Amino acid sequence: MAPVDLVRPEIRAERAYRVPTTIEATAKVDQNESPYDLPEAIKRQALDAFAAAPWNRYPDDRPHRLVRALEAKEGLPEGSVIVGRGSNELSHTLALCFLGPGTPVVLPSPMFALYASVARMHGADVIDVPAGPNLRHDADAILRAAQRADAPLTIVTTPNNPTGQTIDHGDLLRLAAGVPGILVIDEAYHEFLDGPTATDVLRAHDNVLVLRTFSKAFGLAGVRLGVLLGHPELIAEMEKSRLPFLVGRLGEEIGLAILDHPGLVAERVDVLKAERATLEASIGALEGVEILPGAANFFLVRTPLAPAELQRRMAERGVLIRDVSGYAALSSRDGTPGWVRVSVGSPEENEATRRAFSEVMGEAS
Numbered sequence: 001m002a003p004v005d006l007v008r009p010e011i012r013a014e015r016a017y018r019v020p021t022t023i024e025a026t027a028k029v030d031q032n033e034s035p036y037d038l039p040e041a042i043k044r045q046a047l048d049a050f051a052a053a054p055w056n057r058y059p060d061d062r063p064h065r066l067v068r069a070l071e072a073k074e075g076l077p078e079g080s081v082i083v084g085r086g087s088n089e090l091s092h093t094l095a096l097c098f099l100g101p102g103t104p105v106v107l108p109s110p111m112f113a114l115y116a117s118v119a120r121m122h123g124a125d126v127i128d129v130p131a132g133p134n135l136r137h138d139a140d141a142i143l144r145a146a147q148r149a150d151a152p153l154t155i156v157t158t159p160n161n162p163t164g165q166t167i168d169h170g171d172l173l174r175l176a177a178g179v180p181g182i183l184v185i186d187e188a189y190h191e192f193l194d195g196p197t198a199t200d201v202l203r204a205h206d207n208v209l210v211l212r213t214f215s216k217a218f219g220l221a222g223v224r225l226g227v228l229l230g231h232p233e234l235i236a237e238m239e240k241s242r243l244p245f246l247v248g249r250l251g252e253e254i255g256l257a258i259l260d261h262p263g264l265v266a267e268r269v270d271v272l273k274a275e276r277a278t279l280e281a282s283i284g285a286l287e288g289v290e291i292l293p294g295a296a297n298f299f300l301v302r303t304p305l306a307p308a309e310l311q312r313r314m315a316e317r318g319v320l321i322r323d324v325s326g327y328a329a330l331s332s333r334d335g336t337p338g339w340v341r342v343s344v345g346s347p348e349e350n351e352a353t354r355r356a357f358s359e360v361m362g363e364a365s
């Protein structure tokens with residue numbers, strides 16, 4: 001048997017998650033990142049603290065100071081937080097804790113593709129609950145599917161990637177109360193929403209876990225920090241599955257530094273939301289272009305061009321957008337082309353994006 005044949009079939013069946021990370025673009029609006037890097041002074045603060053710590057010694061088995069700071073920020077009791085290397089990493093923790101061969105897991109679609117991939121790699125039985133034509137997830141359908149399958153795990157995302165659509169707070173509460181197992185609420189983009197967060201749902205229901213990330217509104221995608229919130233009893237069990245020393249001292253210092261500057265994050269979120277509205281309006285006003293406004297830092301666009309062709313023509317103009325038509329609900333069908341996703345960049349990037357769309361649509365008409 002060849003060595004590759006020894007890799008478990010569940011892994012071999014998957015496609016590797018690869019995104020071309022071309023940074024040299026006029027507008028890099030394909031990964032829902034923040035266009036804003038940390039100010040030099042805040043970087044310095046974290047680097048100085050890191051430089052002063054011993055590099056030859058292991059860090060804490062878990063980054064206690066960052067964990068405490070996050071618990072304080074959320075108003076949650078001690079033991080409510082696991083920090084990982086990005087929330088991507090924490091999706092493996094979830095799978096390790098709740099999924100095994102044949103375990104039913106409810107994953108509404110379209111949804112951030114990693115969840116289904118990780119679930120399949122653990123041999124779990126993915127139960128799809130497709131969104132309606134408006135691409136919003138239907139809480140009643142999710143609830144019915146979870147109850148019918150007696151699913152130990154149900155995952156929802158709000159605002160959802162790649163659609164930018166939300167699930168109402170009342171529906172989250174209903175889901176938490178009604179699912180037969182754990183409800184994970186991925187809130188990677190919650191900073192872009194007003195109103196109560198899933199922390200309130202978690203307070204009211206002990207079967208809820210909330211996933212957060214430093215990669216989006218905090219602008220720290222390159223650092224890799226993700227957060228899982230839950231009730232201390234559940235978190236204590238899940239802690240056993242987490243690899244020790246996962247977040248090093250540097251990541252912890254950077255996380256602490258940004259938490260020291262909530263005003264900066266809030267200000268940037270406001271700018272991004274205002275830019276999003278302007279960009280959605282200007283692109284949506286172009287002849288033949290349809291947009292689906294988003295509640296996070298991105299939105300969907302479709303034009304008469306096939307998504308791959310649109311992506312190519314935009315890239316020729318230095319604008320990187322994401323073809324998301326690989327998701328069934330966003331694919332080309334019934335003669336209607338599929339969707340692309342556009343993240344909100346800096347004002348300069350947004351102007352370049354608007355101009356490129358305008359040129360491409362001029363060419364296409």
Ligand code: PMP
Pocket residue numbers: 031032085086087088089112157160161186188212213214215221225226
């Ligand atoms: N959840 C959602 C909904 C996302 O869109 C992303 C990033 N694209 C992640 C989780 C992962 O974020 P990270 O691993 O950078 O924390």
